[in-house]
Amino acid sequence: SHECYGNPDYKWSLDDFELGGRLGRGKFGRVYVARERKTGFVVALKTLLKREIVKGNVERQILREIEIQSHLKHPNILQLLCWFHDGYRIYLVVEYAGKGELYKHLKASPGGHFNEHQAAKYTYQVADAINYCHTNQVIHRDIKPENLLLTFEDNIKLADFGWSVHSPSLKRNTMCGTLDYLPPEMVENKVYSKFVDHWCLGVLCYEFLVGNPPFESKTSDETYQKIKSVDVMYPETVPQGAQDLISKLLIHTGRKRLTLSQVMQHPWITANK
Ligand SMILES: CC(C)NC(=O)[C@H]1CCC[C@H]1Nc1nc(Nc2ccc(C(=O)N(C)C3CCN(C)CC3)cc2)ncc1C(F)(F)F
Numbered sequence: 001s002h003e004c005y006g007n008p009d010y011k012w013s014l015d016d017f018e019l020g021g022r023l024g025r026g027k028f029g030r031v032y033v034a035r036e037r038k039t040g041f042v043v044a045l046k047t048l049l050k051r052e053i054v055k056g057n058v059e060r061q062i063l064r065e066i067e068i069q070s071h072l073k074h075p076n077i078l079q080l081l082c083w084f085h086d087g088y089r090i091y092l093v094v095e096y097a098g099k100g101e102l103y104k105h106l107k108a109s110p111g112g113h114f115n116e117h118q119a120a121k122y123t124y125q126v127a128d129a130i131n132y133c134h135t136n137q138v139i140h141r142d143i144k145p146e147n148l149l150l151t152f153e154d155n156i157k158l159a160d161f162g163w164s165v166h167s168p169s170l171k172r173n174t175m176c177g178t179l180d181y182l183p184p185e186m187v188e189n190k191v192y193s194k195f196v197d198h199w200c201l202g203v204l205c206y207e208f209l210v211g212n213p214p215f216e217s218k219t220s221d222e223t224y225q226k227i228k229s230v231d232v233m234y235p236e237t238v239p240q241g242a243q244d245l246i247s248k249l250l251i252h253t254g255r256k257r258l259t260l261s262q263v264m265q266h267p268w269i270t271a272n273k
Contacts (some may be wrong), residue, residue, distance in 0.1 A: 012084045014091065017045060025098070026161075028052045028062075029089065032094055043081060046092040062090065065161045068138055076155030077128035078149060078159040078176045088268075091115050095187030097159075104144035110212035116239060119208035120272035123245075124264055125156040127201055131260035133158075143200035145207060158254070180213035184252050187227050190204045195254030201263065202249025209238050214250070228252075 020033040020042075028048040035042050053059055069080040079094045099105065102122070106114060114122065126143065134142055142160065149157040183199035185192040207213045214233070215226040225231070230250055234243045245266045248258045263269065 012082050012093070014086065015082075017043070017093075019045065019076055028056070028058075032169070034093075037091075042096050044094045044184045046094055048090040048092070049086055050085070050090065066092070071139070072133065072136060072161075074129055074132040074157055076125045076156045077132065078157040083197045094159075095157065097149035097157045099150035099154065101146070102148035102156070105150060106145050106208065106211065109211075111237070113237065114115060114208045115244070116209070116272045119205060119242065120269050121154075122156050122208060123201065123205045124269050124273045126204060127260045127263040127269075129156065130157040130197045130201065131264070134197070139194045140197050140200075142181070143197055143204055144178065145204065167195065171176050178213075179220050179227075180216055182227060183254070184228050185254060193254060195257055198249055198254070198257040198260065198263075199251075201260075202246045202257070204239070205242065205249070206232070206246050209242055210235055214246075239268065241266075243269065244268065 015035040016038070017036055020035065023031040023033055023044060025031065025048050026048070029052065030047050032047070033042060033071045034045040034046045045172060048062060053062055066080065066083055069078075070083075073079060078097065079095045081095065083090060083092045085091065106112070109115075109118075110243055113119075124149065130143065138161075140158065140161065143158075147158065149159050151157060179187075181200050181203050183192070186196060189204040203213050203215075215223050215231070217223045217226060232247070232250055234246075239247070245258070245263065245268050249263070251257050257265070
Protein backbone atom coordinates (compact mmCIF):
# COMPACT_ATOMS: atom_id res chain seq x y z
CA SER A 1 0.00 0.00 0.00
CA HIS A 2 1.16 3.53 -0.57
CA GLU A 3 -0.37 4.50 2.76
CA CYS A 4 1.78 6.99 4.60
CA TYR A 5 0.56 8.75 7.71
CA GLY A 6 -2.95 7.40 7.23
CA ASN A 7 -3.96 8.81 3.87
CA PRO A 8 -4.25 5.68 1.69
CA ASP A 9 -5.00 7.49 -1.55
CA TYR A 10 -2.14 9.99 -1.60
CA LYS A 11 0.41 9.17 -4.32
CA TRP A 12 3.82 9.58 -2.72
CA SER A 13 6.88 10.42 -4.80
CA LEU A 14 10.48 11.43 -4.39
CA ASP A 15 9.38 15.09 -4.58
CA ASP A 16 7.79 14.72 -1.13
CA PHE A 17 11.23 14.16 0.43
CA GLU A 18 14.39 16.19 0.91
CA LEU A 19 17.25 13.70 0.63
CA GLY A 20 20.01 13.69 3.27
CA GLY A 21 23.24 11.73 3.56
CA ARG A 22 23.79 8.08 2.79
CA LEU A 23 23.28 5.71 5.69
CA GLY A 24 24.92 2.83 3.88
CA ARG A 25 24.15 0.11 1.42
CA GLY A 26 21.12 -2.13 1.65
CA LYS A 27 20.83 -5.44 -0.18
CA PHE A 28 19.59 -3.95 -3.46
CA GLY A 29 20.60 -0.34 -3.29
CA ARG A 30 21.50 2.67 -1.24
CA VAL A 31 19.84 3.85 1.94
CA TYR A 32 19.51 7.55 2.70
CA VAL A 33 18.24 9.59 5.57
CA ALA A 34 15.48 11.89 4.30
CA ARG A 35 13.01 14.46 5.57
CA GLU A 36 9.36 14.53 4.49
CA ARG A 37 8.86 18.12 3.29
CA LYS A 38 5.44 18.90 4.79
CA THR A 39 5.92 17.43 8.26
CA GLY A 40 9.71 17.58 8.62
CA PHE A 41 9.51 13.91 9.69
CA VAL A 42 12.92 12.21 9.41
CA VAL A 43 12.84 8.81 7.72
CA ALA A 44 15.16 6.29 6.08
CA LEU A 45 14.70 5.93 2.34
CA LYS A 46 15.66 2.47 1.05
CA THR A 47 16.16 2.51 -2.71
CA LEU A 48 15.99 -0.77 -4.63
CA LEU A 49 17.21 -0.86 -8.20
CA LYS A 50 14.58 -2.62 -10.34
CA ARG A 51 17.30 -3.93 -12.66
CA GLU A 52 19.07 -5.57 -9.68
CA ILE A 53 15.80 -7.08 -8.45
CA VAL A 54 14.99 -8.57 -11.84
CA LYS A 55 18.57 -9.80 -12.24
CA GLY A 56 18.43 -11.40 -8.76
CA ASN A 57 15.00 -12.84 -9.57
CA VAL A 58 13.76 -11.62 -6.19
CA GLU A 59 10.65 -9.68 -7.19
CA ARG A 60 8.42 -12.01 -5.14
CA GLN A 61 10.73 -11.75 -2.12
CA ILE A 62 10.66 -7.92 -2.25
CA LEU A 63 6.88 -7.81 -2.59
CA ARG A 64 6.56 -10.31 0.28
CA GLU A 65 8.87 -8.12 2.40
CA ILE A 66 6.72 -5.06 1.60
CA GLU A 67 3.50 -6.99 2.27
CA ILE A 68 4.74 -8.37 5.59
CA GLN A 69 6.49 -5.28 6.91
CA SER A 70 3.64 -2.90 6.03
CA HIS A 71 1.22 -4.92 8.19
CA LEU A 72 3.44 -5.33 11.26
CA LYS A 73 3.21 -2.54 13.84
CA HIS A 74 5.31 -3.02 16.99
CA PRO A 75 7.72 -0.73 18.93
CA ASN A 76 10.63 -3.11 18.27
CA ILE A 77 9.93 -3.70 14.58
CA LEU A 78 11.16 -1.17 12.04
CA GLN A 79 8.01 0.12 10.43
CA LEU A 80 7.57 0.44 6.67
CA LEU A 81 5.70 3.77 6.39
CA CYS A 82 5.01 3.75 2.65
CA TRP A 83 6.54 2.89 -0.70
CA PHE A 84 6.48 4.09 -4.30
CA HIS A 85 8.45 3.52 -7.50
CA ASP A 86 9.67 5.28 -10.64
CA GLY A 87 11.14 3.88 -13.86
CA TYR A 88 14.34 2.62 -12.23
CA ARG A 89 13.78 2.15 -8.53
CA ILE A 90 11.43 1.06 -5.79
CA TYR A 91 11.57 3.38 -2.77
CA LEU A 92 10.74 2.14 0.73
CA VAL A 93 10.05 4.86 3.30
CA VAL A 94 11.04 3.28 6.61
CA GLU A 95 11.48 4.46 10.20
CA TYR A 96 14.90 6.01 10.86
CA ALA A 97 16.83 4.29 13.66
CA GLY A 98 18.98 7.03 15.20
CA LYS A 99 21.87 4.84 16.41
CA GLY A 100 22.13 2.59 13.35
CA GLU A 101 23.40 -0.95 13.08
CA LEU A 102 23.50 -2.95 16.29
CA TYR A 103 26.40 -5.20 15.22
CA LYS A 104 28.64 -2.12 14.95
CA HIS A 105 27.81 -1.24 18.55
CA LEU A 106 28.47 -4.87 19.58
CA LYS A 107 31.91 -4.85 17.96
CA ALA A 108 32.71 -1.41 19.41
CA SER A 109 31.73 -2.41 22.99
CA PRO A 110 34.45 -3.04 25.62
CA GLY A 111 35.62 -6.65 25.15
CA GLY A 112 33.60 -6.82 21.94
CA HIS A 113 30.45 -7.82 23.84
CA PHE A 114 27.53 -6.10 25.58
CA ASN A 115 27.19 -5.88 29.38
CA GLU A 116 24.48 -7.91 31.16
CA HIS A 117 21.96 -5.06 31.17
CA GLN A 118 22.28 -4.37 27.42
CA ALA A 119 22.24 -8.11 26.59
CA ALA A 120 19.14 -8.75 28.71
CA LYS A 121 17.32 -5.60 27.48
CA TYR A 122 18.01 -6.31 23.81
CA THR A 123 17.18 -10.04 24.17
CA TYR A 124 13.88 -9.09 25.83
CA GLN A 125 12.97 -6.62 23.05
CA VAL A 126 13.87 -9.09 20.27
CA ALA A 127 11.79 -11.78 22.01
CA ASP A 128 8.87 -9.31 22.23
CA ALA A 129 9.20 -8.48 18.50
CA ILE A 130 9.44 -12.16 17.46
CA ASN A 131 6.46 -13.03 19.67
CA TYR A 132 4.43 -10.35 17.86
CA CYS A 133 5.57 -11.73 14.46
CA HIS A 134 4.55 -15.27 15.44
CA THR A 135 1.17 -14.02 16.65
CA ASN A 136 0.78 -12.67 13.12
CA GLN A 137 1.88 -16.01 11.55
CA VAL A 138 5.24 -14.60 10.41
CA ILE A 139 8.52 -16.42 10.95
CA HIS A 140 11.46 -14.04 10.63
CA ARG A 141 14.11 -16.76 10.00
CA ASP A 142 17.03 -14.35 9.90
CA ILE A 143 17.45 -13.06 13.45
CA LYS A 144 21.08 -11.92 13.88
CA PRO A 145 22.87 -8.75 15.01
CA GLU A 146 23.25 -7.54 11.39
CA ASN A 147 19.46 -7.38 11.08
CA LEU A 148 18.93 -5.29 14.18
CA LEU A 149 19.05 -1.51 14.47
CA LEU A 150 19.18 0.77 17.50
CA THR A 151 17.03 3.84 18.06
CA PHE A 152 18.28 7.07 19.63
CA GLU A 153 16.68 5.87 22.90
CA ASP A 154 18.76 2.64 22.74
CA ASN A 155 15.83 0.41 21.79
CA ILE A 156 15.93 -2.46 19.31
CA LYS A 157 14.31 -2.31 15.87
CA LEU A 158 14.02 -5.66 14.08
CA ALA A 159 14.47 -5.02 10.37
CA ASP A 160 14.99 -6.80 7.05
CA PHE A 161 12.05 -9.18 6.57
CA GLY A 162 13.48 -10.29 3.26
CA TRP A 163 13.71 -13.90 4.48
CA SER A 164 10.51 -13.97 6.51
CA VAL A 165 7.74 -16.39 5.52
CA HIS A 166 4.29 -17.29 6.73
CA SER A 167 4.55 -20.31 9.03
CA PRO A 168 4.78 -23.29 8.79
CA SER A 169 7.10 -23.52 5.88
CA LEU A 170 9.46 -25.80 4.02
CA LYS A 171 10.91 -22.97 1.93
CA ARG A 172 14.28 -24.20 0.68
CA ASN A 173 16.47 -21.15 0.04
CA THR A 174 20.11 -20.88 -0.73
CA MET A 175 20.70 -19.02 2.52
CA CYS A 176 23.20 -16.26 1.94
CA GLY A 177 25.44 -14.97 4.71
CA THR A 178 26.41 -16.70 7.92
CA LEU A 179 25.56 -20.31 8.79
CA ASP A 180 26.14 -19.56 12.48
CA TYR A 181 22.50 -18.83 13.13
CA LEU A 182 21.01 -21.85 11.33
CA PRO A 183 19.05 -24.19 13.64
CA PRO A 184 19.47 -27.99 13.29
CA GLU A 185 16.11 -28.42 11.50
CA MET A 186 17.27 -26.03 8.77
CA VAL A 187 20.76 -27.54 8.58
CA GLU A 188 19.07 -30.94 8.14
CA ASN A 189 16.61 -29.40 5.66
CA LYS A 190 13.59 -30.68 7.53
CA VAL A 191 10.18 -29.05 7.66
CA TYR A 192 10.50 -26.34 10.25
CA SER A 193 8.24 -23.98 12.13
CA LYS A 194 8.36 -20.77 14.10
CA PHE A 195 10.71 -22.45 16.63
CA VAL A 196 13.62 -21.63 14.33
CA ASP A 197 13.35 -18.06 15.67
CA HIS A 198 13.56 -19.37 19.26
CA TRP A 199 16.88 -21.05 18.40
CA CYS A 200 18.21 -17.87 16.77
CA LEU A 201 17.28 -15.89 19.89
CA GLY A 202 19.51 -18.25 21.91
CA VAL A 203 22.38 -17.76 19.46
CA LEU A 204 21.79 -13.99 19.56
CA CYS A 205 21.82 -13.78 23.37
CA TYR A 206 25.05 -15.81 23.45
CA GLU A 207 26.66 -13.49 20.89
CA PHE A 208 25.54 -10.40 22.85
CA LEU A 209 27.37 -11.70 25.95
CA VAL A 210 30.42 -13.33 24.32
CA GLY A 211 30.95 -11.24 21.15
CA ASN A 212 30.77 -14.17 18.71
CA PRO A 213 28.18 -16.87 18.05
CA PRO A 214 28.43 -20.26 19.89
CA PHE A 215 29.03 -22.54 16.87
CA GLU A 216 31.50 -20.32 15.01
CA SER A 217 34.26 -22.49 13.52
CA LYS A 218 36.98 -22.34 10.88
CA THR A 219 35.01 -24.40 8.35
CA SER A 220 31.27 -24.55 7.64
CA ASP A 221 31.36 -28.35 8.07
CA GLU A 222 32.62 -27.88 11.62
CA THR A 223 29.87 -25.30 12.23
CA TYR A 224 27.25 -27.74 10.88
CA GLN A 225 28.57 -30.50 13.15
CA LYS A 226 28.50 -28.26 16.22
CA ILE A 227 24.95 -27.10 15.42
CA LYS A 228 23.66 -30.64 14.88
CA SER A 229 25.22 -31.87 18.12
CA VAL A 230 24.41 -28.58 19.92
CA ASP A 231 28.05 -28.34 20.98
CA VAL A 232 28.10 -25.07 23.01
CA MET A 233 30.88 -23.86 25.31
CA TYR A 234 30.11 -21.05 27.82
CA PRO A 235 33.07 -18.77 28.70
CA GLU A 236 33.01 -17.34 32.22
CA THR A 237 31.76 -13.96 30.84
CA VAL A 238 28.35 -15.68 30.50
CA PRO A 239 26.59 -15.37 33.88
CA GLN A 240 24.87 -18.49 35.25
CA GLY A 241 21.37 -17.05 34.73
CA ALA A 242 22.10 -16.31 31.08
CA GLN A 243 23.58 -19.79 30.59
CA ASP A 244 20.32 -21.23 31.92
CA LEU A 245 18.26 -19.15 29.47
CA ILE A 246 20.47 -19.87 26.42
CA SER A 247 20.66 -23.62 27.19
CA LYS A 248 16.84 -23.73 27.19
CA LEU A 249 16.72 -22.18 23.70
CA LEU A 250 19.59 -24.11 22.06
CA ILE A 251 17.70 -27.40 22.16
CA HIS A 252 17.64 -29.73 19.14
CA THR A 253 13.86 -30.34 19.18
CA GLY A 254 12.10 -27.09 18.30
CA ARG A 255 8.97 -27.55 20.38
CA LYS A 256 11.09 -28.18 23.52
CA ARG A 257 12.66 -24.69 23.33
CA LEU A 258 11.42 -22.04 25.79
CA THR A 259 8.40 -20.08 24.56
CA LEU A 260 8.97 -16.39 23.89
CA SER A 261 6.86 -15.41 26.91
CA GLN A 262 9.04 -17.70 29.07
CA VAL A 263 12.10 -15.90 27.66
CA MET A 264 10.60 -12.50 28.50
CA GLN A 265 9.77 -13.70 32.04
CA HIS A 266 13.07 -15.54 32.64
CA PRO A 267 14.65 -14.49 36.01
CA TRP A 268 17.92 -13.40 34.36
CA ILE A 269 16.01 -11.20 31.89
CA THR A 270 13.67 -9.63 34.47
CA ALA A 271 16.60 -9.01 36.88
CA ASN A 272 18.84 -7.38 34.27
CA LYS A 273 16.76 -5.77 31.49
C1 LIG B 1 18.83 -3.86 9.29
C2 LIG B 1 19.31 -3.79 7.88
C3 LIG B 1 19.85 -5.12 7.38
N1 LIG B 1 20.35 -2.79 7.81
C4 LIG B 1 20.17 -1.72 7.04
O1 LIG B 1 19.19 -1.55 6.39
C5 LIG B 1 21.34 -0.75 7.01
C6 LIG B 1 21.79 -0.54 5.59
C7 LIG B 1 22.14 0.88 5.49
C8 LIG B 1 21.80 1.57 6.80
C9 LIG B 1 20.96 0.62 7.58
N2 LIG B 1 19.54 0.91 7.41
C10 LIG B 1 18.91 1.82 8.24
N3 LIG B 1 19.67 2.59 9.05
C11 LIG B 1 19.05 3.48 9.86
N4 LIG B 1 19.81 4.27 10.68
C12 LIG B 1 21.17 4.49 10.70
C13 LIG B 1 22.08 3.72 9.95
C14 LIG B 1 23.44 3.99 10.02
C15 LIG B 1 23.90 5.01 10.84
C16 LIG B 1 25.37 5.29 10.92
O2 LIG B 1 26.08 4.71 11.69
N5 LIG B 1 25.91 6.16 10.05
C17 LIG B 1 25.04 6.91 9.18
C18 LIG B 1 27.33 6.31 9.93
C19 LIG B 1 27.68 7.76 10.21
C20 LIG B 1 29.14 7.97 9.90
N6 LIG B 1 29.47 7.56 8.52
C21 LIG B 1 30.88 7.80 8.25
C22 LIG B 1 29.18 6.12 8.28
C23 LIG B 1 27.72 5.86 8.51
C24 LIG B 1 23.02 5.77 11.59
C25 LIG B 1 21.64 5.50 11.52
N7 LIG B 1 17.72 3.61 9.94
C26 LIG B 1 16.94 2.86 9.12
C27 LIG B 1 17.51 1.96 8.22
C28 LIG B 1 16.64 1.12 7.30
F1 LIG B 1 16.69 -0.17 7.65
F2 LIG B 1 15.40 1.56 7.33
F3 LIG B 1 17.07 1.23 6.04
